[in-house]
Amino acid sequence: MTERSIELRVKRQTGPDAEPYWQTFRIPWRPQHNVVSALMEIRLHPVTAEGERVPPPAWEASCLEEVCGSCAMLVNGRARMACTALVDKLDQPITLAPMTKFPVVRDLIVDRRRMFRALQQIEGWIPIDGTYDLGPGPRISPERQEFMYRLDQCITCGCCLEVCPQVSQEGGFIGAAAIAQALLFNLHPTGEMNKDERLDALMGPGGIADCGNAQNCVEACPKDIPLTHAIGEIGRQTTGKWLRDIFFR
Numbered sequence: 386m387t388e389r390s391i392e393l394r395v396k397r398q399t400g401p402d403a404e405p406y407w408q409t410f411r412i413p414w415r416p417q418h419n420v421v422s423a424l425m426e427i428r429l430h431p432v433t434a435e436g437e438r439v440p441p442p443a444w445e446a447s448c449l450e451e452v453c454g455s456c457a458m459l460v461n462g463r464a465r466m467a468c469t470a471l472v473d474k475l476d477q478p479i480t481l482a483p484m485t486k487f488p489v490v491r492d493l494i495v496d497r498r499r500m501f502r503a504l505q506q507i508e509g510w511i512p513i514d515g516t517y518d519l520g521p522g523p524r525i526s527p528e529r530q531e532f533m534y535r536l537d538q539c540i541t542c543g544c545c546l547e548v549c550p551q552v553s554q555e556g557g558f559i560g561a562a563a564i565a566q567a568l569l570f571n572l573h574p575t576g577e578m579n580k581d582e583r584l585d586a587l588m589g590p591g592g593i594a595d596c597g598n599a600q601n602c603v604e605a606c607p608k609d610i611p612l613t614h615a616i617g618e619i620g621r622q623t624t625g626k627w628l629r630d631i632f633f634r
Contacts, residue, residue, distance in 0.1 A: 388413060388414075389413070389414035390411045390412065390413055390414055391411065391412050391413075391414050391418060391423055391472055391477065391479070392409060392410070392411050392434070392477050392478040392479065393409070393410050393411075393412070393420075393423060393424075393427070393478065393479045393480075393481060394407055394408075394409045394478045394479065394480045394481070395407070395408055395409075395410065395427075395442045395480075395481045395482075395492070395493070396480075396481065396482040396483065396492070396493070397442065397492050398483070398489050398491060398492055399491060400490075400491060401488055401489055401490060405489075408433050408439060408442075409433060409434040409435075409478065410427045410431075410432075410433055410434060411434045412426045412427060412430075413426075416473070417471075418471070418472040418473070419467065419468055419469065419470055419471050419472060420456075420458075420460055420467035420468070420470040420472065420475075420479065420481065421444075421446050421449060421456055421467045421468045423472055423479075424442060424444055424467070424481075427441060427442060428441040428442070442481075442492045442493060443491045443492040443493065443494050444456065444458065444467070444481075444492060444493040444494060445493070445494050446467065446468060448468075449468045450468065451466050451468055451469045451540070451607055451608075452540060453540060454466075454540030454541050454542030454543070455542075456468050457484060457542040457543055457544055457547075458481055458482065458483060458484060458493050459480075459481070459482040459483070459484060459485075459547075460475065460479065460480075460481060461475055461476060461479060461480055462480065462482075464484060464543075464544040464547040464548055464605050465544065465605075465607065466542060466544075466607050467481075469607070481493060483495045484543055484544075484546075484547045485547065485554075486543070486546050486547050486549075486552050486553065486554060487499065487543060487546075487547075487554065488554060495543070497541065497543050499546075500541050500543060500546070500560070500562060500563070501541070503559050503560060503562070503563035504563060504566060506559065506563070506586050507559075507563050507564075507566065507567040507570075507583045507586045507587060508570070508579055508582050508583055508586070509563070509566045509567065509569075509570060510570070510576075511570060511573055511575050511576045512575075512578075512579065513575070522574075522575070523574035523575060524574075525573075525574065529572060532572070532611075533569055533572050533573070535609075535610060535611055536565050536566070536568060536569040536572075536610060536611070536615060537569055538608040538610055539562055539565060539566060539608065539610055540607070540608060541562065542607060543562075544602075544605040544606060544607060545560060545561040545562050545601075545602035545605055545606055545612065546560040546561075546562065546602075547605065548601035548602060548604070548605040549561065549599065549601055549602055550597060550599055550601070551595050551596060551597050551599075556591065557591055557595060558591055558595040558596065559587070559591050559592060559595075560602075561596075561602040561606075561612045561615070561616060564587065564593060564596075564612075564615055564616055564619050565610055565611075565612055565615035565616075567583045567584075567586075567587060567619060568615045568618055568619050568622075570583065571583060571584075571619075571622065580622070581626060584619075584622055584623050584626045585626075587619060587623055588623050588626070588627065592623075593616070593619050593620055593623050596616055596620075598616070600612075600613055
């Protein structure tokens with residue numbers, strides 16, 4: 386009787402400027418494997434299906450609970466979190482590749498600094514005056530708190546950028562994640578004081594006007610963040626600011 390196995394085809398790249406290539410690995414089947422645990426098995430015994438011993442594939446992972454966002458990659462061509470990609474629910478051979486909208490660092494690891502630069506661009510923070518006790522803060526309705534919590538679940542995984550036709554490595558559209566975070570901080574009574582600065586950033590090149598409304602981001606988001614609502618609301622806010630800038634300068 387043939388022993389069950391798991392076959393993984395991994396796209397390898399030794400560095401940012403190196404040529405990519407594919408390697409196939411087989412590991413014994415065990416129940417409850419996800420893609421990350423399968424990669425861990427390969428790391429223990431990094432031998433290809435052809436019997437060649439090679440350096441183990443490099444990837445990122447931390448929480449293994451779909452919270453940190455670090456293990457995002459293309460699994461069978463789909464942008465998703467490797468920690469929640471269960472092997473028994475995937476077609477084999479399982480192909481693993483780095484996301485294409487970010488520069489490759491090595492193998493399955495990509496450089497997602499563009500997402501953090503986008504947060505800097507939209508001033509994704511709440512400024513406060515000092516670290517002393519500022520009191521209970523402004524009151525926020527339960528309904529707004531619930532919606533803000535959904536926006537706040539972004540894990541900066543990059544899946545929304547990966548599937549967006551307006552996003553490329555060369556620049557362009559800022560992406561749905563940063564737009565949703567701009568709305569999150571604009572909804573906060575204290576963050577609203579810097580609302581115009583965020584909207585100015587999103588009215589410039591690569592901002593909200595570059596969104597093609599493909600809505601691929603909504604399908605790819607592992608946290609089910611209401612990105613369509615966020616993009617629509619930021620579109621309304623930027624339109625309002627544009628009119629105010631015209632008539633009330």
